Each structure stands twice: as C-alpha cells, then as structure tokens.
Amino acid sequence: MQTIASISGHRPTVSVALAAYNGAEYIAGQLQSLLKQTQVPDEIVISDDSPDDRTWAAVKPFLTHPQVVYLRNNNPPGIAGNFANALQHCRGEYIFLCDQDDVWLSGKVERLAGELASSPELDGVFCNSLLVNSNLQPLKTTLFEVRKFTSQAQKQLLNAGALELFLKRVPLSGHNTAFKRRWLEKLLPFPELAPFYPDTWIALTIAAAGKWKALNEIHTHYRVHQNNQSSPRSAQWTAAGKARKNQAPLRNALLAEEILQRNPENIAPPAQAQLQQFIEHHSIRSKYAPMRLIRSWQIFREYCSGRYDLYSNGIKSAIADCIWY
Incomplete structure (x- = not known):
C-alpha cells in the first residue's frame, strides 16, 4: 500500500498511542503539549483503563479537537492490554508511544517524524528525556544517563546496530519512541507474559530485523512520581x-x-x-x-x-x- 506521502507529496501521518490509567492529575498537561506541537499529530488515541470517571473528565474538554480519540475499556485488560488497545486503533504511518503524565517539548513530533522520513531503511527512532519531579522541576539527570546509554554505546548503535546492545540493556523507553506502522503486524498481539514490558518487546522485535536510531536530544520531560507505572531510577x-x-x-x-x-x-x-x-x-x-x-x-x-x-x-x-x- 502506498503511503500518503508517496501519493500526494504530503508528509506521512502520525498517530500517538496513549495508555491511560488514573491519569486525571497530569493527562491534561500532556494533551496540551501534544496539541501545541510544531507538527500536530494526526490522531491521539487514548485507551483508558481507569476504574472511575476522573480521567474521562480530564480528557473530555480535549474531544473538541478532531485528532483526539478516546476509548474507554469496560473490561480493563491491564497495563499491556491497555497499551495494545491504543496501538490497534492507530491509523498513522508513524506511531509515537506516549505516557499520560509527561510533557513533550514542542518540536518532538516534527523532529522524530523527520528522522523516520529521512531514510526508508530506518524503522524506529528514540530521543533522550529530562527527568523531572511531579511539579516539572528538573532532577538534573537524563534517561540516557540513568540507562547508562553512554556516548560509546551510542556509537555502537550507529556502527554495529541495535540488537547486540539491546540484548544487554534496552536504553529506550516507550515515552521517547516512534516507529513505522509496518511493524505493528509483528508486534501485535503482545505475548502473554507477566509482567510484560511493551517497550522492551518493541525495542527487541525491531532490533532483531530492523534499524534503530538514537537522538541524544531532550524532547520529553519525563515525570517521576510515586504513581509511575514504572520508574527508571530503581537501585540496581x-x-x-x-x-x-x-x-x-x-x-x-x-x-x-x-x-x-x-x-x-x-x-x-x-x-x-x-x-x-x-x-x-x-x-x-x-x-x-x-x-x-x-x-x-x-x-x-x-x-x-x-x-x-x-x-x-x-x-x-x-x-x-x-x-x-
């Protein structure tokens, strides 16, 4: 199937997959940052696993934007299933993964989508993130530093490919990642493993047969707080x-x-x-x-x-x- 870009000369479409769970406190700020992008996503797919209506109430004002798609799970499938549901409903050619409680800097979509468009051989791209507290105050460290994704490791990714590097330690996280739609058929359905980490699965699946690129650029403020579904700062x-x-x-x-x-x-x-x-x-x-x-x-x-x-x-x-x- 030809892409939108190849038919009309326009840019490829972008979907953002956002899995929500008890996200009322922060999700509005994240949605604002998505809608203020220099390249606004063509659709923002929210799959909500929350047990009450507070997340829905926070999202409702944004449904006036045609890009925002809200899916409420009557039978909550859990973290992995919620994320898979968001991915299944994405129709864009480039798919961005998104946490409910972060803030994206305004040029993130344009920058990562531009990288994906620059090379037919490139399958996925990820950027760096600044860790911040619940009030968005910097914690003076980045995701690459926490994951020990050093300059040497970045050179290894560039020169030798991702698989050897990722089999030892996956440096990316779902919130700073984008990939091309053609990989969805290999990624879905998610394996039935517990606990299951979608970002690790996506990273290794693409690394085994495709090409990743890393951008050592801050495009996300990654919020660290007591309600995180996962934390990058656990002691070894x-x-x-x-x-x-x-x-x-x-x-x-x-x-x-x-x-x-x-x-x-x-x-x-x-x-x-x-x-x-x-x-x-x-x-x-x-x-x-x-x-x-x-x-x-x-x-x-x-x-x-x-x-x-x-x-x-x-x-x-x-x-x-x-x-x-």
Missing part, C-alpha cells in the same frame, strides 16, 4: 532482586523465542544466533538449583561462558543470582 540491587522474584530470566528467554517465531524470514542468521545465545543464557539462569552451593557452581560455569557480560549485567547479575533465588 533492588531491581535485581525484584527481577529474580518476577522470574525475569525465564521471561527474557520466552520473549526472545517469540521474536524468532514471529519473524524468522526477516531475521538474518547472525541475529538469529545472537537471539539463540540470549535464550540459552536466560534459560540456564531460570533453572539454577535452590541450594546455594550447587547454584554457585552453576553460576560460575555460566559466567565463564561469557554470556553474563553479553546478555546480562556482568558480574553484578551473577552475584545477584547467587544472593536471590
């Missing part, structure tokens, strides 16, 4: 313990298996080999013995394979596996 050891409790290694392995099953014809052999090694590493991690002495030997053996450094957080992940079971 706390995060490691929580990950073990939530069976993260098994979930990682199943996620990579799903990527291979959905898109085998488009994933090059080297990328398939990387995914297989990732699966093997996390499958082994998910089966460690409960007895610490035996588990320590298993961890040592896996650490010697080098895969902890490639597909986990190196020695820190190995130590965490020794401590938590």
Whole structure:
C-alpha cells in the first residue's frame, strides 16, 4: 500500500498511542503539549483503563479537537492490554508511544517524524528525556544517563546496530519512541507474559530485523512520581532482586523465542544466533538449583561462558543470582 506521502507529496501521518490509567492529575498537561506541537499529530488515541470517571473528565474538554480519540475499556485488560488497545486503533504511518503524565517539548513530533522520513531503511527512532519531579522541576539527570546509554554505546548503535546492545540493556523507553506502522503486524498481539514490558518487546522485535536510531536530544520531560507505572531510577540491587522474584530470566528467554517465531524470514542468521545465545543464557539462569552451593557452581560455569557480560549485567547479575533465588 502506498503511503500518503508517496501519493500526494504530503508528509506521512502520525498517530500517538496513549495508555491511560488514573491519569486525571497530569493527562491534561500532556494533551496540551501534544496539541501545541510544531507538527500536530494526526490522531491521539487514548485507551483508558481507569476504574472511575476522573480521567474521562480530564480528557473530555480535549474531544473538541478532531485528532483526539478516546476509548474507554469496560473490561480493563491491564497495563499491556491497555497499551495494545491504543496501538490497534492507530491509523498513522508513524506511531509515537506516549505516557499520560509527561510533557513533550514542542518540536518532538516534527523532529522524530523527520528522522523516520529521512531514510526508508530506518524503522524506529528514540530521543533522550529530562527527568523531572511531579511539579516539572528538573532532577538534573537524563534517561540516557540513568540507562547508562553512554556516548560509546551510542556509537555502537550507529556502527554495529541495535540488537547486540539491546540484548544487554534496552536504553529506550516507550515515552521517547516512534516507529513505522509496518511493524505493528509483528508486534501485535503482545505475548502473554507477566509482567510484560511493551517497550522492551518493541525495542527487541525491531532490533532483531530492523534499524534503530538514537537522538541524544531532550524532547520529553519525563515525570517521576510515586504513581509511575514504572520508574527508571530503581537501585540496581533492588531491581535485581525484584527481577529474580518476577522470574525475569525465564521471561527474557520466552520473549526472545517469540521474536524468532514471529519473524524468522526477516531475521538474518547472525541475529538469529545472537537471539539463540540470549535464550540459552536466560534459560540456564531460570533453572539454577535452590541450594546455594550447587547454584554457585552453576553460576560460575555460566559466567565463564561469557554470556553474563553479553546478555546480562556482568558480574553484578551473577552475584545477584547467587544472593536471590
């Protein structure tokens, strides 16, 4: 199918997918920032999972704008299902992911959409974000700094592609990401894993067979507060313990298996080999013995394979596996 741009010479259309849940306090400010963009999105799809009408009341004044589409879920599908519902209703050629409580700087859509339009080979793009508190006061750090997406890692993404980098640590977050519509058929429906992180799934699925680009430019004020669905600032050891409790290694392995099953014809052999090694590493991690002495030997053996450094957080992940079971 030809795009709008190829038929008429006009720019490709842009959809914003916004999953809302108890968002009454901040969502109006976010919608204002979307509608004040230098390139206003062609549609803003809001899927609302809230148990009451307060989010609806905050959104209602914006329904006079033809771009705003509001979907109320009578049977709330949960975080992942809510987000998937928003994506399913997006009709634009470029799809932007959006949190309900952030603020976008005015040139974000134009800048990221321009990058996607600049190269037929480019599949997704993500930018940096400034972390702010609930009152939008800067916290003096950026998302790239929190995710340890260093200048060296940015060069690696540019020169070697995203998959190797993302299999170790995904530097992007849903709120600062845009991708081309052609990927929706590979991304939806979301895998039935719990907990499930849509931004990780999107990042790895596209990285396995497509091309990502990073912009080290601030285009979002990412609000950090006690009601965040996720936080980029969790302490490493706390995060490691929580990950073990939530069976993260098994979930990682199943996620990579799903990527291979959905898109085998488009994933090059080297990328398939990387995914297989990732699966093997996390499958082994998910089966460690409960007895610490035996588990320590298993961890040592896996650490010697080098895969902890490639597909986990190196020695820190190995130590965490020794401590938590």
